[in-house]
Amino acid sequence: MEFLSEYGxxxxxxxxxxxxxxxxxxxxxxxxxxxxxxxxTVHFLNEKLSKLKQKLQESVLDKxxxxxxxxxxxxxxxxxxxxxxxxxxxxxxxxxxxxxxxxQSEQLKDEITALLSMExxxxxxxxxxxxGGGMVHQYGYAASQLDRIKxxxxxxxxxxxxxxxxxxxxxxxxxxxxxxxxxxxxxxxGVIAQLPNFNKLLKKNDIDFEVHTAGxxxxxxxxxxxxxxxxxxxxxxxxxxxxxxxxxxIHQHRPSVDLEKVANGDVWYGQDALAQDLVDIVSTSDDYLxxxxxxxxxxxxxxxxxxxxxxxxxxxxxxALYQSIESAVNKLAFHKWYM
Numbered sequence: 001m002e003f004l005s006e007y008g009x010x011x012x013x014x015x016x017x018x019x020x021x022x023x024x025x026x027x028x029x030x031x032x033x034x035x036x037x038x039x040x041t042v043h044f045l046n047e048k049l050s051k052l053k054q055k056l057q058e059s060v061l062d063k064x065x066x067x068x069x070x071x072x073x074x075x076x077x078x079x080x081x082x083x084x085x086x087x088x089x090x091x092x093x094x095x096x097x098x099x100x101x102x103x104q105s106e107q108l109k110d111e112i113t114a115l116l117s118m119e120x121x122x123x124x125x126x127x128x129x130x131x132g133g134g135m136v137h138q139y140g141y142a143a144s145q146l147d148r149i150k151x152x153x154x155x156x157x158x159x160x161x162x163x164x165x166x167x168x169x170x171x172x173x174x175x176x177x178x179x180x181x182x183x184x185x186x187x188x189x190g191v192i193a194q195l196p197n198f199n200k201l202l203k204k205n206d207i208d209f210e211v212h213t214a215g216x217x218x219x220x221x222x223x224x225x226x227x228x229x230x231x232x233x234x235x236x237x238x239x240x241x242x243x244x245x246x247x248x249x250i251h252q253h254r255p256s257v258d259l260e261k262v263a264n265g266d267v268w269y270g271q272d273a274l275a276q277d278l279v280d281i282v283s284t285s286d287d288y289l290x291x292x293x294x295x296x297x298x299x300x301x302x303x304x305x306x307x308x309x310x311x312x313x314x315x316x317x318x319x320a321l322y323q324s325i326e327s328a329v330n331k332l333a334f335h336k337w338y339m
Contacts, residue, residue, distance in 0.1 A: 040114055045093070045289060045298040089123035089296035093289065098131025098168055102138035109145050111301050116152055123296065124155045127175070128285050133166025133188065133339050136242055142167075143249070146174040159285035160184045165267055166339040169278070170246065173253040178279040179288055186273035189250065190265030191242045191339050193235070199226045246339060254278075 057066065094111050096104055115122050127146065133139065149156045158164070158175035165188035172178050172186075180186055202209055202224060209224040220231040220238070247263050256277050262268075273279045281288075292298050 040111065040301055040303040043300040043302070045300055046293045049290070049293055090121055091124045091126060091292050091296045091298045092122060093298060093300040094125065094127045095300075095302070096127055096129050096131065096142070096171070098129070098134060098139070098142070098171075100134035102131070102134055102142045102167065105138060105142040105145065107303050108142060111303050112145050112148055114301070114303075115154075116148065122154050124157060124292075125149050126157045126159060126285075126289065126292075127171075128159045128161065129164050129168055129171055130160070130162050131165070131168030131171070132163050132185075133168050133170075136167070136191070136246075136339050139167030139170055139339060143171045143174055146171055150174060150176070157288070159288060160186065160279070161285050166190065170249060170339065172279075173250050173257075177281065179281045179283050179285065180270055180273055180279040181284045182270035182282055184270055184273070185267050186269070186278050187262060187267045187276075188265055188339075189246060189259070189263040191239055191246060193239055195221065195223055197222070197227060198224050242339070 057069065061069065092115055094108065096108055098104065112125075115125060131139075146156060146158075155177075156175045157177045157179065158172045160168075160172060160178065160180045161184060162181070163185040164172045164178075164180070165185050169187055169189065199209070199222075211219055211222055211225050213219050217234055220235045221227050243263075247259050250257060250263070251259060254277075258276070262276050262278065268276055268278060270279075270282050274282050289298060
């Protein structure tokens with residue numbers, strides 16, 4: 001126990017030092033520099049696919065075969081040119097790689113805003129979602145950004161190649177169509193909150209800890225104070241309320257899902273998720289986009305806000321701080337619900 005006490009003090013000092021450094025860097029950065037404008041790059045996937053195909057053909061076919069293939073392609077192009085062709089649909093691909101804080105939500109917002117400004121020139125939006133979930137309010141915000149696409153009557157497809165669980169699945173259910181790879185992890189419709197309590201350790205070392213609030217439920221469970229059964233009960237009630245909101249959101253967007261059966265925090269893989277109606281198609285995003293390239297022009301959007309050097313240093317310090325805390329206290333959750 002003495003070792004744990006000494007380790008706790010050492011950890012507190014280390015975290016305090018990192019916090020101070022991060023705050024200093026952040027203050028200097030925010031006072032002296034402004035972030036540069038958002039930069040959105042567009043990649044034409046049809047062209048990329050065509051170049052890959054051409055390179056492979058040149059590598060494996062002999063000259064005679066290449067000549068024959070070239071003639072066939074030219075003949076097809078001439079035929080298409082002579083025939084009156086309907087305008088090809090325009091499909092846009094976005095990527096969302098979610099962490100606990102759904103940090104990419106702002107980037108997603110900017111990309112969606114850019115697309116919605118192109119009125120009448122967007123026929124489908126495909127979002128590749130990869131996330132095991134995180135903070136409820138953050139993922140709720142990300143899901144609401146996807147809802148903006150639906151509100152404009154634009155077909156929305158979500159592709160999941162690895163995982164869309166909990167908050168990630170809450171984003172996915174907004175779509176008109178969910179496509180999941182055979183071993184993609186789907187579901188985890190539940191809510192979790194966890195935190196350690198050091199009150200006994202503090203008492204043993206004659207350390208007092210006081211919390212003063214205005215409002216009975218301003219603070220329920222604490223990390224350092226003495227928790228009561230009443231506080232624990234209120235904490236569980238709040239947790240259950242968030243779970244109900246989560247289930248209602250899924251029912252609103254995907255009413256065919258049997259929530260009594262699947263809203264227990266469990267997960268399903270690919271084909272099993274399809275059997276539970278959690279997804280619509282079992283396939284990879286690559287196969288879906290390959291098929292769409294044959295009948296539509298497909299563009300992939302990537303945005304990045306270029307931050308000044310001091311801002312980047314501040315963000316790096318903050319990132320190190322978050323990783324240190326999560327590693328030390330197992331993702332300490334100060335009354336933040338995770339899904």
